Amino acid sequence: MTLPAPWSAVVPYVTARRGEEPEVAAMLGLRPDGGGLCYLDEGPDDRDDQGVLWARCSQSRDDGWPVGSPRWGLVHPSRQRETMQGLRCQVCIVSPASRTASGYLFLATRPRDATPPDWPEGVLTWQPPLCLDCAATAVERCPHLLKHGAVAIRARVPRLYGVVGTLYTTGADLRPVPVVVSDEAKDVPLPYKDHLLRPWFLASQLVRELRGVSVVDLEREIATARL
Incomplete structure (x- = not known):
């Protein structure tokens, strides 16, 4: 029996690396x-x-590909923005995200609290989409998805919604300082339509709102694609 390679052997393009x-x-x-x-x-x-300002972060690359030990759970701002903006696979980037008549392919986990009756319609995500091959790898090997359960969804309209990042204000020395927020508010996306706070926001991840959503059978899609 051949065991699948550990997830650590497959480092997604968007994952931050040590040294960055x-x-x-x-x-x-x-x-x-x-x-x-x-x-x-x-x-x-x-x-x-x-017009939103984006966080700068150094990049460690060799022949164009990120190198260095992965910092699991952290994403690189520029690479996340690149894949989410262009709707390219967050793992391999060489492939565009899988797209069918039902829409673009995203992976999600169900909310830990009460699931809204229309979930995942209208869900906000800062996880870029995937190609079918990398989605198959992710559901088999990603510890987070294995623990919480992966839900494959397709969205016909993955509209740009806003950004996740840090809100700033003017400090006593007339320099920008971060606004102190609660842990619950740290990952609340700022919608682009918020023209008041947008100039004071330093973005680190791009967020899309998924509309026209359907939950799909990923195993069936993979099996059909492999025929």
């Missing part, structure tokens, strides 16, 4: 008009299409 460090505090400043955040040496790639 944030480049934030010393470079953050206030816009000249005082109306939000900026980088003191800001470039055109530091903001997304909605």
Whole structure:
């Protein structure tokens, strides 16, 4: 019997690596008009299409691919944004996300509290989609999915919703300082439509709202694809 390789042998493209460090505090400043955040040496790639500033983080790469020991549970801001924006597989990135008439493929786990009756319609996710092959690997080997149970869903309309990150305000020295929030509020996404807080937000993950959702039988889809 051939056992599957451990998940550690398959490090998703979006996973942060040791040696990759944030480049934030010393470079953050206030816009000249005082109306939000900026980088003191800001470039055109530091903001997304909605004008939100993104966290900088170094990258360790060899021939274009991330290298170094994985920091499981953490994602690299730029690589998460890249895959979520382009709807490419978060594991291998060389493949676009699997797409059928039912929509793009995402993996999720059911909420720990009471599941809303229409779940997963309208669910917010910052987990990028996957190609079919990598989804098969993930459900077989990813410890988080094995523990909590993977639900394969397809979304016809994975609309851009907003970002997860850190909200800032003006400190006593007229420099930006993070707003202290509760643990429950740390991962609450900021919707792009929030024009008041958007200029003061430093994004680290892109969030999509999944609409036109259906739960699918991943094993059946994989078996059909392999025929």
